Amino acid sequence: MQVTTRGSLKVAVVGACLFLAGCVTLPWYPTNGVYTSEAQNFAVQLPNGWMRLNSEDNLLITRDGILLQHVTVERARVDRPLKNTKKVLTRGMQPQAVAEVIIDNFMSSERMLDLKVLENRPIQIGPNRGFRLVYAHRDKEGLRFKSVLHGFLAGDVFYSIRYTAAERYYFAKDLATFEQVLASFRLIHPA
Amino acid sequence: MRLARALLAGVLLAGCATTSLTPLTVANTALEEDEKRLWRRSEEEQRMLDRSGLVYVNEEAEAYLNEVARRLESPEVFQRVPFRVRILSNPRLNAFAFPNGVIYVHTGLLARLDNEAQLATLLGHEMTHATHRHAVREFRDTKNKRAWLAGVQTTLGGLPGIGGLAGALGEIGATAAVTGYSRDLERQADVEGYRRVVKAGYDPAEAPKVFVVLERDAKQEKVAAASLFYATHPRLQERRETIEEMMRTEFRERHGGLTNVAVFRRKTSQVVLDNAWMDLKAGRFDAARQGAEKYVAFKPADARGHYLLGEVKRQTGERSVAEQAIAHYRQAIAADRAYPAPHKGLGLLQFQLGDKPQAKRALETYLSLSPQANDRAYIEEYIRQCK
Numbered sequence: 001m002q003v004t005t006r007g008s009l010k011v012a013v014v015g016a017c018l019f020l021a022g023c024v025t026l027p028w029y030p031t032n033g034v035y036t037s038e039a040q041n042f043a044v045q046l047p048n049g050w051m052r053l054n055s056e057d058n059l060l061i062t063r064d065g066i067l068l069q070h071v072t073v074e075r076a077r078v079d080r081p082l083k084n085t086k087k088v089l090t091r092g093m094q095p096q097a098v099a100e101v102i103i104d105n106f107m108s109s110e111r112m113l114d115l116k117v118l119e120n121r122p123i124q125i126g127p128n129r130g131f132r133l134v135y136a137h138r139d140k141e142g143l144r145f146k147s148v149l150h151g152f153l154a155g156d157v158f159y160s161i162r163y164t165a166a167e168r169y170y171f172a173k174d175l176a177t178f179e180q181v182l183a184s185f186r187l188i189h190p191a
Numbered sequence: 192m193r194l195a196r197a198l199l200a201g202v203l204l205a206g207c208a209t210t211s212l213t214p215l216t217v218a219n220t221a222l223e224e225d226e227k228r229l230w231r232r233s234e235e236e237q238r239m240l241d242r243s244g245l246v247y248v249n250e251e252a253e254a255y256l257n258e259v260a261r262r263l264e265s266p267e268v269f270q271r272v273p274f275r276v277r278i279l280s281n282p283r284l285n286a287f288a289f290p291n292g293v294i295y296v297h298t299g300l301l302a303r304l305d306n307e308a309q310l311a312t313l314l315g316h317e318m319t320h321a322t323h324r325h326a327v328r329e330f331r332d333t334k335n336k337r338a339w340l341a342g343v344q345t346t347l348g349g350l351p352g353i354g355g356l357a358g359a360l361g362e363i364g365a366t367a368a369v370t371g372y373s374r375d376l377e378r379q380a381d382v383e384g385y386r387r388v389v390k391a392g393y394d395p396a397e398a399p400k401v402f403v404v405l406e407r408d409a410k411q412e413k414v415a416a417a418s419l420f421y422a423t424h425p426r427l428q429e430r431r432e433t434i435e436e437m438m439r440t441e442f443r444e445r446h447g448g449l450t451n452v453a454v455f456r457r458k459t460s461q462v463v464l465d466n467a468w469m470d471l472k473a474g475r476f477d478a479a480r481q482g483a484e485k486y487v488a489f490k491p492a493d494a495r496g497h498y499l500l501g502e503v504k505r506q507t508g509e510r511s512v513a514e515q516a517i518a519h520y521r522q523a524i525a526a527d528r529a530y531p532a533p534h535k536g537l538g539l540l541q542f543q544l545g546d547k548p549q550a551k552r553a554l555e556t557y558l559s560l561s562p563q564a565n566d567r568a569y570i571e572e573y574i575r576q577c578k
Contacts, residue, residue, distance in 0.1 A: 086474030087506070096539075096569035104472040110281070114244025121568040142242045 027053050031061055038188060040075055042159070045184035047177045069165035069174055071181055078156050084108040091156050095122050098153055099131040102160075112137040118146075125159075126186055128152040136167060146171045150182060155191030215271045215322045216264075226290065226327040229363065233289040233326075236361030240279075240295070247278040247298055247462070255458035256296065259307060260314050263387045264322075272321050276314065278462070282469040282478070284408045288317035289363060290326035301459055302466035302482055303404045307451035308388065308397035315384030323383065325376045326363065332373075381430055385437055394448035395438050402431035411477065460489045464496065471503055479503045497523035498533045505540045516540055531561035535570065542573055551577035 031046040037059070046052065046061055053060045062070040078089040085105045089098060099120055106112050119134035130152025138144050144167040151160040163178035165171040213220045222230065240246065256276040264274065272292035282299040294317045304310050320326070372380070389395050406427045467482025480503045487496035497519045504516035517540060523533035538553030554570050554577070564570065 085472060086476075088474075090508070094569075094573070096566065096573070099569075104474070108469070108473040110245075117565075120566060122572050138242075138244055140239070140243060142239075 029053075034184075035059065036188070040073075041157075041188050042073065042075070043184075043186055043188055044073060044161075044181060046181065063174065064170065069163075069170045071161070071163050071174075071178055073185070074160050074162070076158050078153070078158055084110075089153065089158055091153070093153060095129050095131040095152065098151060098158070099133060102149070102151060103133065103135075106135065106137070111139070113140065114138045123150065125150055125152045127190055128154055128187075144168070148175070148178065154187060157191070159187075161185055212324045212328060215324065216268050218267065220271065223327070225330065226324065229326055229330060230291040232361070233291045233293065233363050236364045237289065237293055239361060240364065245279050245281065247280040247465070249278065249461055249465075252301075252458055252462050253278055255454075256301075256310070256314070259310055260294070260318065262391045263311060263315050263318060268322065272318075274318060274321070280465075280469065282466055282473060282475070284405055286313055286317055287364065288320045290321060290324070292318070292321040294318070294321075295364075298462050298466040298469065300404075302463045302485075303408070304401065304459075305452070305455075306397060307455045308393035308449060309401050309404075310455065311388045311391060311393045312384065312398040312401045315387040316380045317384075318387065319380040319383040320372065320376070323376075323379060325372045325380070329372050329376065378430070378433065381433055382437065385434055386441075389442055389445060389448075392449050394450050395442045395445050396447075397450060399431045399434045399438070402427050402434070406431070412475075456489050460486060463489070464499065467499055467503075471499070471506065476503055476507050492526055494523040494527035494530045494533065497526060498530070498536065501533060501536050501540075505536055505543075510544075513540060513544060529560060531557050531564070534560065535564075535566075538570075538573070542577065547577040 029052045031048060031050040031052050033045065033048075034043060035046050035052070036043040037054075040057065040059070044059075047063075050061045050063045053062075057075050059073040060066065060070055061072075062068075078091055082088070082101070082105045085101065085108045087101045087104055089101055093101075103117055103120070106115055109115075115135060115137040117133065117135045119132065121132055123130055123132045130150060133149045133151070134147070135149070136144060136146045145164055146167040147162055147164040149160055149162040151158065153159075161182055163175065163181075165174060212223075253276065256278070257274075260274050260276050261269070264272075274292040274294065276294045276296060278301065279295050279297050281297040282302075283297055284300040284303060286294065286296040286300055288294045294314065296313065296317075300313065301310070304313070385395075385398055388398060409427060463482055464486045467479045467486060470476075470482055471479035480500070483496055483499040483503055486493070487500060490496055501516045501519035501523060504512040504519060517537065520533040520537040520540070523530060524537075534553045534557040538550045538557060541547075541550035541553060551574055554574050558564060558567060558570055558574075
């Protein structure tokens with residue numbers, strides 16, 4: 001499509017106005033060292049050369065595209081209903097019980113097909129007792145994904161740090177990077 | 192004016208061509224070109240579904256369902272429509288047929304039925320969709336086919352509890368499974384399906400009970416507002432009343448018939464147990480309890496049913512039912528002392544209740560019976576906390 005100089009100017013002016021008015025947002029940012037969010041109450045060292053996307057309670061980073069691989073840090077109050085199960089998390093739950101609810105939530109999803117839990121064990125995340133899950137599932141096209149999820153309860157908030165990637169090639173490729181992200185994760189104000 | 196009349200005649204003729212399709216139950220009826228394309232597309236969607244991991248693997252139950260389907264139609268019709276019944280792992284109450292006669296029944300619906308006559312009612316309905324060529328009739332009634340096919344997925348994708356299933360199915364499967372057919376076609380499937388069931392010698396009085404099961408579930412799960420399946424099918428009560436009216440008129444001379452309760456229970460008991468676990472994972476505690484109780488009624492000596500009942504009670508997290516949970520775990524242990532799971536359930540519950548010596552004993556028994564347990568690390572941590 002050919003765009004005239006006058007047309008380009010118009011587009012640029014309209015674009016600048018929208019941007020200044022806050023109507024246009026640029027949700028993706030290149031990662032750049034430590035990510036700190038007082039509102040989300042966590043800090044984490046992000047790898048260079050990835051792209052970052054934020055929402056109110058979630059942080060998502062990816063290098064090759066979210067459909068192939070991504071890392072998320074999510075936080076949710078325990079009273080927020082889970083997507084696929086009516087089971088609930090409660091303050092003070094043991095890590096085994098929290099992991100059970102999270103697994104059942106995944107198992108009840110009609111989007112995570114043929115889900116298999118490969119590893120489920122207790123771990124320590126800073127001062128918090130949590131759990132580590134490794135699981136695999138397929139999407140509707142039959143593509144297999146593998147995920148590692150570390151989760152814990154801090155007071156009334158459930159935190160999870162998760163790496164998901166296509167099982168072939170991509171999962172192994174960035175697993176070490178994810179482990180570094182994981183090791184750097186800390187709560188700014190521990191519960 | 193003449194042109195307008197000619198156009199109207201053309202439109203009416205096109206309409207007649209759609210509605211006058213001869214059922215495939217009639218000898219020498221051949222598929223039409225667009226119908227053949229729908230069948231080919233159905234086969235592709237079924238291959239996708241087979242790869243999805245949603246198909247419930249239970250050869251005995253599947254063979255039984257196919258045996259019941261064979262009683263409902265003649266071998267000649269089976270040559271024209273190669274009916275095949277499969278089961279999907281899904282606790283929602285549903286069943287659907289592809290135009291080529293492949294029928295999928297959800298574990299959730301199968302687990303709620305009580306006998307073979309009710310199963311035959313369900314299969315008779317779905318088989319009618321295929322023999323009476325409902326998919327191609329519905330397809331022809333839609334002006335913009337491509338937009339319709341795309342729209343089905345887009346519309347369904349965002350619906351809670353339905354989007355995932357619709358995503359795993361293709362467009363034809365999603366139409367059959369979720370949106371259903373028009374009110375008239377669903378009514379025809381009810382009426383013709385019921386006739387097949389009675390003709391095959393099943394008890395006519397069992398058919399309306401299938402609708403009672405669906406009505407009860409719709410009320411319990413409040414699905415009417417969320418699910419297109421219930422919303423666009425004729426109202427369940429109306430459908431039940433249609434069948435009851437046929438009982439009083441067309442089949443007034445027919446009393447009693449086959450129900451085959453014992454064989455039905457034997458062939459489907461594992462489905463009931465597995466589906467109750469799915470309900471429990473989804474946090475539908477009432478449905479899980481009903482499934483577990485049904486399984487225990489079928490197989491009172493089987494420890495797995497008692498264990499599941501214990502888990503349902505424990506996982507509700509209500510202290511008032513803790514004693515009942517303990518009683519169920521003890522029944523499971525009495526039924527099979529070498530079965531590790533109830534010891535774990537008992538230990539976790541007693542830990543929650545603060546009875547640490549009992550919890551420690553039960554959890555240690557669990558580990559001794561299951562030394563390779565994949566949750567060993569958790570259990571050892573609980574045991575440490577008991578000291």
